[in-house]
Amino acid sequence: MSQPTSSSPLLPRRPSFVTPSVLWKTGAIIAAVGVMAGAFGAHGLKRRPRITADNIHAWETASHYAVFNGLALLLISMHPRFSSHRFSGPAIAGGGLVFSGSIMALVLWRDRFRWLGPVTPLGGVIMIAGYLSLAF
Structure with a gap:
């Protein structure tokens, strides 16, 4: 049995689904959804029954965060170190979707x-x- 070296870790690395391409596509979709939600909030939401000014403000907040998170994912996807970070991209995407959604x-x-x-x-x-x- 051979001894592990720095190039052969004790535990093999699992392939990650976090790739620059996945982050880029996810960021583009989230940003687009945020823009569409903002447009709906500005034009269509007011026509719905029981919608208050507080509801519209909350909707604006949610759509703004979706756009910001989408743009952040686009930027992260281009970074040489963070584009394959196993936690940051999925946490920003998932947390942002749960928050805004x-x-x-x-x-x-x-x-x-x-x-x-x-x-x-x-x-x-x-x-x-x-x-x-x-x-970090």
């Missing part, structure tokens, strides 16, 4: 999805952890 679902269907209220901050925490992981 839960806010949008609460605005549209508050009565059906009340349980999403406590889920929104969890998405935010995961998203923040993804950004913080870029610092």
